[in-house]
Amino acid sequence: MGDAPRLSVCIVTYERPNFLLRCLGSLKTGLDDQAEVVVVDASSTDHSERVRAIRESVTYIHAPELAGWMTRSRNEALRWVRGDIVSFLDDDVVLRAGWQGGLLKAFDDLTVSAVAGRTCNGVPGEERYERPVGRLLPNGTLTDGFASLGEESVEIDHGIGANMSFRRSVLADLGGFRDDYPGTALREDTDVFLRVRAIGGRVVFAPDAAVDHLPAPHVRGARFDTRYKLYGRRNHMVLLARSGGIRSAMLRRWMWLQLKGVGSAPGVSGKVRRLGVTVIGLVWGSGAVFRSARWYPLPPRRDDQIGRELRAALSSPIA
The missing domain is CATH 1.10.287 (Helix Hairpins)
Structure with missing residues (x-):
């Protein structure tokens, strides 16, 4: 099988094959040959042939039983990854040039546990953000600013699920994602970043690891309905x-x-x-x-059966 890759890129998708293929097309030129790509597809139709026509080495998992559960699909991807840096991209993003280099540069700092990359939406002026990026404020609200363009990485509380990356060892420690944020799956990404912080990990926003977010329609309903x-x-x-x-x-x-x-x-x-x-x-x-939830904060580490399984899978030697 050869040396294990340093980087594993995971894409979870559901009934949006054309957006998935567009995303994979950007990976074709945006990743080096050593990077691993894992796709978990909850669609009713198996798209493995179309996927491998773009990148033959893709690990493709067809899992229609996961339809409607984005974070369960993320956890399924964790059972297959071999890299020591694990990235998650939404199926409706396209890599910008330099994404891989910018990401791995951020992880060259061994104190960094997780990275939120820059996610651009094509909105005029979004590169400027006057508030602190990615903070959980005392009133319970969240700041964003993940399309902003700073000169260097900054420390944050949380990131955005469309472009987020973690050390494999940190995901093992956490026991994977909490997978019970239903419906739109809003806040499942915030949850995992806050849990990284709760175990003492550093989270940074890396503007050089940039993607363009070209939103696909929701399979059910519409954004902000x-x-x-x-x-x-x-x-x-x-x-x-x-x-x-x-x-x-x-x-x-x-x-x-x-x-x-x-x-x-x-x-x-x-x-x-x-x-x-x-x-x-x-x-x-x-x-x-x-x-x-409980009267006091929940432990950040999953200790249920799924958490233990994912911890074991991610802690095993990388083939």
Whole structure:
């Protein structure tokens, strides 16, 4: 099998073959021949022939039973990777020139545990961001700025799932991703970065590891529709409760901000709609919090069966 690769690039996909093939096409010129590519495809149709026509060495896993569970697909990819740096790219991104070099340069600092790469959306002015990039604020909100263009890497709290990378050893320590952020899977990426921080790892934003995000349509619903907003509130509450505990002041502050935000909606009908979405989302989120969090922060390391399996797979010698 030869020497193990330093870098494994994982793409999880679901019913978006044309976007997957476009992404793989950018990897064809954006990665060296030693980099490993793993695709976990939850689509109903097996696309292995089309995938391998672009990059013959791809490890392709057809797993329709994982449909609708992005993070379970990420964990499936972890069972196959051989590199000591493991990257995840969304199927609707395209690598910019220099992505691999910029990423590996960030990991040359042995104190770095995880890297969020620059993710560009084609929005005018997005290269400038006045707030701190990738921070979890005391009121429970998150800053972004992952399209900004700084001169060097900066330390952050969390990154973006479209372009995120980890040391294999860190993912082994964590026992993989928590895979129970349903629906839109919002906050599953934030969750894993906060868990890296909780075990003492450093997370940095590396602007040189850049991709263009060319969004594909959602298979179910649309971005920022009511379903998206409801899952967003539900998953954000779970994230904060797991990170700080149900008793967390940060969680209470965030819930209060959501209620205050109702007044900023335009018009009476807009306020009524936002009130409905906010109340339903908070009630739904409260139920999820009491089922999936505890009074105090959850341990960052998974210790269930899946976590132990992934820890063993990622801790075994790399072939």
